[in-house]
Amino acid sequence: MEINLPALFGQLLIGLINGSFYALLSLGLAVIFGMLNIINFAHGAQYMMGAFVAYFLLQFAGLNYWWALIVAPVIVGGVGILIERSLLQWLYKLDHLYGLLLTFGLALIIQGLFRHQYGSSGLPYQIPPQLTGVRDLGFTFLPNYRAWVVVFSLVVCFGTWYMIEKTRLGAYLRAATENPTLVRAFGINVPRMITLTYGFGVALAALAGVMAAPIYAVNPTMGADIIIVVFAVVVIGGMGSIMGAIVTGFGLGVVEGLTKYFFPEASNTVIFVIMVIVLVTRPAGLFGRAA
Amino acid sequence: MKLLRTAILSAAMVSAGAAYGQQTVKIGVLNDMAGTYADLAGPGSVIAARMAIEDLGDLTKGWKFEVVGADHQNKPDIGSNVVRQWIDVDKVDVIVDVPTSSVALAVNEIVKEKNKAFLVSGAAASDLTGPRCSPNTVHWTYDTWALANGTGNAIVKTGGDSWFFLTADYAFGHALERDTMAVVNKNGGKVVGSVRHPFPGQDFSSFLLQAQASKAKIIGLANAGADTTNAIKQAAEFGITQKGQNLAGLLVFLTDIHGLGLKTAQGLIFTEAWYWDMNDANRAFAKRFAAANRGVHPSMVHAGVYSSVQHYVKSVIALKSATDGKAVIDHMKANKTKDALFGEGEIRKDGRKIHPMYLFEVKKPEESKGPWDYYKLRATIPANEAFRPLADGKCPLVSG
Numbered sequence: 172m173e174i175n176l177p178a179l180f181g182q183l184l185i186g187l188i189n190g191s192f193y194a195l196l197s198l199g200l201a202v203i204f205g206m207l208n209i210i211n212f213a214h215g216a217q218y219m220m221g222a223f224v225a226y227f228l229l230q231f232a233g234l235n236y237w238w239a240l241i242v243a244p245v246i247v248g249g250v251g252i253l254i255e256r257s258l259l260q261w262l263y264k265l266d267h268l269y270g271l272l273l274t275f276g277l278a279l280i281i282q283g284l285f286r287h288q289y290g291s292s293g294l295p296y297q298i299p300p301q302l303t304g305v306r307d308l309g310f311t312f313l314p315n316y317r318a319w320v321v322v323f324s325l326v327v328c329f330g331t332w333y334m335i336e337k338t339r340l341g342a343y344l345r346a347a348t349e350n351p352t353l354v355r356a357f358g359i360n361v362p363r364m365i366t367l368t369y370g371f372g373v374a375l376a377a378l379a380g381v382m383a384a385p386i387y388a389v390n391p392t393m394g395a396d397i398i399i400v401v402f403a404v405v406v407i408g409g410m411g412s413i414m415g416a417i418v419t420g421f422g423l424g425v426v427e428g429l430t431k432y433f434f435p436e437a438s439n440t441v442i443f444v445i446m447v448i449v450l451v452t453r454p455a456g457l458f459g460r461a462a
Numbered sequence: 463m464k465l466l467r468t469a470i471l472s473a474a475m476v477s478a479g480a481a482y483g484q485q486t487v488k489i490g491v492l493n494d495m496a497g498t499y500a501d502l503a504g505p506g507s508v509i510a511a512r513m514a515i516e517d518l519g520d521l522t523k524g525w526k527f528e529v530v531g532a533d534h535q536n537k538p539d540i541g542s543n544v545v546r547q548w549i550d551v552d553k554v555d556v557i558v559d560v561p562t563s564s565v566a567l568a569v570n571e572i573v574k575e576k577n578k579a580f581l582v583s584g585a586a587a588s589d590l591t592g593p594r595c596s597p598n599t600v601h602w603t604y605d606t607w608a609l610a611n612g613t614g615n616a617i618v619k620t621g622g623d624s625w626f627f628l629t630a631d632y633a634f635g636h637a638l639e640r641d642t643m644a645v646v647n648k649n650g651g652k653v654v655g656s657v658r659h660p661f662p663g664q665d666f667s668s669f670l671l672q673a674q675a676s677k678a679k680i681i682g683l684a685n686a687g688a689d690t691t692n693a694i695k696q697a698a699e700f701g702i703t704q705k706g707q708n709l710a711g712l713l714v715f716l717t718d719i720h721g722l723g724l725k726t727a728q729g730l731i732f733t734e735a736w737y738w739d740m741n742d743a744n745r746a747f748a749k750r751f752a753a754a755n756r757g758v759h760p761s762m763v764h765a766g767v768y769s770s771v772q773h774y775v776k777s778v779i780a781l782k783s784a785t786d787g788k789a790v791i792d793h794m795k796a797n798k799t800k801d802a803l804f805g806e807g808e809i810r811k812d813g814r815k816i817h818p819m820y821l822f823e824v825k826k827p828e829e830s831k832g833p834w835d836y837y838k839l840r841a842t843i844p845a846n847e848a849f850r851p852l853a854d855g856k857c858p859l860v861s862g
Contacts, residue, residue, distance in 0.1 A: 181671045189665050283496075290758055291500035292715075293691060295723025298699060305701035311671060314699045386699055387664060388691045388721060392497060396664050431659075431668035436631055438668075439660035 181311030182432040183425055188317045190424020191324035192379055196397065197404040197416040198328055199375035202335070205411030206348050206368045209259060209270035214401070215394025216278040217373045220247045221380025222389045223285060226294050236299035236385070243381045244374035251373030255366050263365075278395070285391040293390035320382055327378065328417045335413055344368060403446045409459020419457060486526040487784045489515075489771060490554040492544060492569065493561050493584055495533035498662050498687035501717040502761045503561045503584040505531065509754050510764040511558060513747075514771040517802070527775060530554065534565050536662075541565035542572060549576045555784040556581060556774055559767050563587035563634035567594060574598045578787040581774055583766035586686070586713060587637040588850060591814040595857035598787045600794060602815045603766030604735045606638040607850040609712050612733030612819050612843050614645035617680055617710050623649075625710075626678035627656035628669050628693060630685035635661065638684040638712050654678045661685070666693040670700055679707060686713045691722050698726050715761045719836045724827040727836075731823050736762040736803060737837050740820075743802045752834075759834045769801045770815070807845065812857040819848040 196218060203211045224246050225239035234242060254277065262269045302316040335341035347354045347361045355361050380394075387393055404423055408415030423442050430441040449457060491511050493503040508531040515527045530552070534541035541560065548554035549572070557573055560566040561584025570590060573580040580599040582590055588607040590599060625646050629635040635658065643653050655676045657669045663685075670693070673681045681702070683690050690711055697709055711718075714732040738748035738759050747768070751760045777793040778784045795809045807817040822837040830836060852860055 175675065178671065178675050181675075182668055185665075185667045185671065188667070286496060286500070288756075290717070290756070291496065291498060291504070291688075292502065292717040293688065293721035295721065295726065297723070297725065305704075312674070312700055312705075314701065316699060317667075386696060388688050388695065390498075390688060390721070392688075393664070396662065428668055432672070435657050435659060435669065 177310035179429075179432065182428045184308075184311060184313060184428075185431075186425035186428020187421060188321055188424070189427060190421035191321050191328075192383060192397070192420075193401055193404050193424050194328050194417050194420025195324045195375060195379040195382075196401040197408065197420045198331055198413065199372040199379075200401065200405050201408070201411055201413050201416035202331065202375070203369055203372035204405070205413065206344055206372075207259070207270075207365055208263065208267065208348075209274065209369070210267055211369075211372065212271055212275040212398070213254070213278040213281065214274075214373075214376050215396075215398030216281040217247055217251065217376040217394070218380040218383070218397070219285065219391060219394035220250070220281065221377030222296070222384040222387075222393060223289070223294070223380075224377065225381040225384045226296050226389055229296070236381070239381050239384075240378065244377040247377035247380075248370040248374030252366055252370040254373075255369040259369065260362070260366075278398075282391045282395060289391065291390055291392065293388035293393075296384040296389050298385040316385060320386075323382070324379075327375070328420075331375070332413050332417060400442055403442045407442075407446050407449045407456055409456025412456065412458040412460075415456060415458025484524060484526050485783075486528060487556070487775075487778055488548075488552065488554040489527060489529045489556050489558055489774075490545075490548045490552075491529060491531045491558045491767070492534050492541060492548075492565075493531075493559045494536050495531065497536055498689070499536065499561045499584065501721075501758060502687065502715040503559055503763045503767075506751070506755050506758065506760065506764045507531075507559045507583070507767045509751060510760065510767040511771045513750065513754075514768045515775060518772060518775060521779060522775065525779065534560070534562070536562045536565065538565045538568040542568045545569050545572050549573075549578055555579065555778075555787070556790075558771060559584045559763065561585055561763065562632075563590075563637060564632050566590060567633055570594060570596050570599055573787065576787075579774065579784075579790050580787075581767075581770040583770060584763045586634050588641055588855070589633075589637055591810075591812040592850075592855040592857055595812045595855070595859050597813075597859060598791055599813045600770060600791060600809055600815060601813050602770040603762055604733075604819065605814070605849070606634070606641045606713075608735075608819050608843075608848050609638065609733050610641035610645045611848070611850075612821050613710055613712055613731060614642045614682075615649065616731060616821050616841065617708075618646055618649040618651045622680040622708060622710070623651035624678045625651060625653045625680045625682050626673045626676040627653065627682045627684050628666065628673060629656055629658045630661040630663075630689055631658040632661050634686065635684045639682075642682055642684065642712055659685070659689070661689065662687070663689050664692065666696050667700065669693075670697055670702060674700070674702055674705070674707065680710050681707055682710045682712055684712050686715070687718065688721075690714060691718050694722060694730070695726055715763070716759060716834070716836065717761055719824055720758075720834065724825060724830055724836065727824045728826045729824060731821065731840065733819050733821055733843070734762050734837075735817065735819055736765040737820065737822065737839075738765075739835065739837070740839070747803060748834075765803045769799070769804045772801045773799045773809075810852055812852060812855055812860050814849055814852075814855075816845050816849055818845045819843040 224243040408419035566585030
């Protein structure tokens with residue numbers, strides 16, 4: 172097979188764009204797992220809710236895409252907080268499996284409800300007028316909207332990383348996961364902090380959903396389709412590692428993009444092949460600290 | 463003990479009496495109830511099958527036609543298990559719909575082995591009446607050959623003579639690609655390349671870039687459901703149509719257009735077997751159907767389920783039995799079809815139901831009167847040209 176360099180660069184770029192969705196979603200998962208020890212299987216459903224809320228805001232409240240970027244994560248994050256308070260908080264002391272099963276069940280229920288109400292073929296959502304159009308980069312065409320997706324998710328990813336790893340708030344959070352009793356002794360309200368962290372992780376999923384709405388079909392299964400890949404990303408990066416989630420997210424997007432170019436039939440499986448190799452050689456993941 | 467025995471005996475007599483007075487026929491609607499094909503088939507097909515029996519009215523007196531539904535999740539192994547259980551345990555007499563060709567091809571074999579009947583509406587692969595044809599199967603609504611013939615011909619003849627295919631990587635996609643390539647080549651066009659994407663897919667931009675680089679005039683979408691809508695949406699985003707390349711949606715359903723919105727879908731040309739807004743009978747059906755299906759209007763698959771079930775039921779009643787699946791299918795083939803939605807037609811020896819196909823174009827937003835008013839008719843492909851000639855199918859039932 173002859174290699175066409177411009178086309179190859181084009182595929183690399185596309186990989187980077189898809190990687191930004193993986194990164195945003197796996198970031199939320201990593202935050203929730205790292206801080207709460209909950210494997211949040213409802214993450215895909217929450218991503219889907221983000222996209223649907225964006226549609227509702229436009230349809231029923233007349234709020235455009237830019238508003239949706241702010242409002243939808245707040246609404247879905249709020250739902251997340253309700254879930255944490257009413258259900259998840261009782262599971263922290265139990266095995267991971269309980270959290271996984273609960274959130275998996277929730278995901279099925281949420282998806283089922285949306286499907287019952289809105290069907291499976293999806294709802295239309297347009298690219299905001301400021302970002303329509305395509306840029307000719309010489310080697311490929313880049314839609315303005317996709318460029319925005321890459322830049323914006325990089326900003327969000329590194330903002331989150333900075334907040335958790337470099338700020339005082341992040342230090343409290345990390346301390347609270349290590350030793351909640353001690354942190355409470357310093358007068359910090361640990362349960363509230365945990366609740367807000369879950370809400371934040373869910374809001375990240377919803378944000379990714381809003382960003383996906385103009386380019387992917389907004390339908391109830393959109394989250395289920397992507398969540399398995401995202402879990403593989405988190406496992407490869409190392410469960411709970413923030414930087415691991417970001418770097419692996421973008422990296423695997425690129426690997427997948429290249430596979431789509433060289434051997435499209437394998438593009439669905441390549442990430443899982445990498446996952447197997449990583450688990451065999453480095454069970455804690457590329458960036459994970461061995462327990 | 464004696465009391466118990468009497469009770470069992472009398473219960474057995476009662477149920478035997480019921481079976482004698484009223485024959486029960488079970489109709490199993492098998493499709494994708496929750497995934498990407500759930501709107502174009504799904505629970506709507508169960509509704510359509512029930513309506514079909516309801517509308518036969520007095521004809522079904524003394525009979526009990528029971529409709530059951532199940533989800534095959536687009537997986538051949540799951541579909542096969544359901545069908546085996548339905549036939550062996552639940553005594554289902556006929557399997558209906560079964561979109562997703564890979565599942566339909568598996569079900570096709572089981573139904574033949576068990577000598578039941580199979581009425582295909584949702585699946586597309588023309589192999590079902592070709593090399594894989596079966597004396598127990600009728601392929602009702604459409605197939606890949608008819609789609610390729612309708613859309614491919616129309617596009618090549620209006621100048622779209624170089625093609626690149628984006629193909630769903632399973633039986634249906636392969637069949638649709640193969641049949642369309644044949645039409646393109648026959649009309650003097652050429653195929654410059656193709657790429658097979660995993661099913662179901664989400665992001666098609668990599669494949670679209672490859673299509674763009676191929677410089678083909680037409681990008682043929684040999685996929686369906688959310689794969690097609692995602693590809694169309696992303697092609698618009700990449701400005702592919704503005705740059706002079708055109709999309710050919712080879713299998714597009716009403717529900718897909720609804721999900722895309724007219725702004726993105728306008729101008730798309732494709733072939734279908736049935737549209738709700740073509741005549742009064744169709745409109746009346748659509749109104750009742752939508753009321754039972756949360757407002758969603760019927761696709762051609764739903765209409766096909768309705769018509770095929772009616773024709774099947776008529777044959778069962780005429781034969782006074784549904785036990786011998788092949789006999790029922792033979793009767794269906796021997797008698798002309800006639801129903802409210804597809805009018806008059808016939809079923810060929812290879813199991814192919816024959817009726818006209820229609821070439822539609824999606825309306826511009828300003829031409830549409832509201833939700834579900836999406837198509838305008840471009841051309842009617844007469845029944846005798848709409849489907850693959852009997853001799854070309856390599857169906858063993860035909861060659862003997």
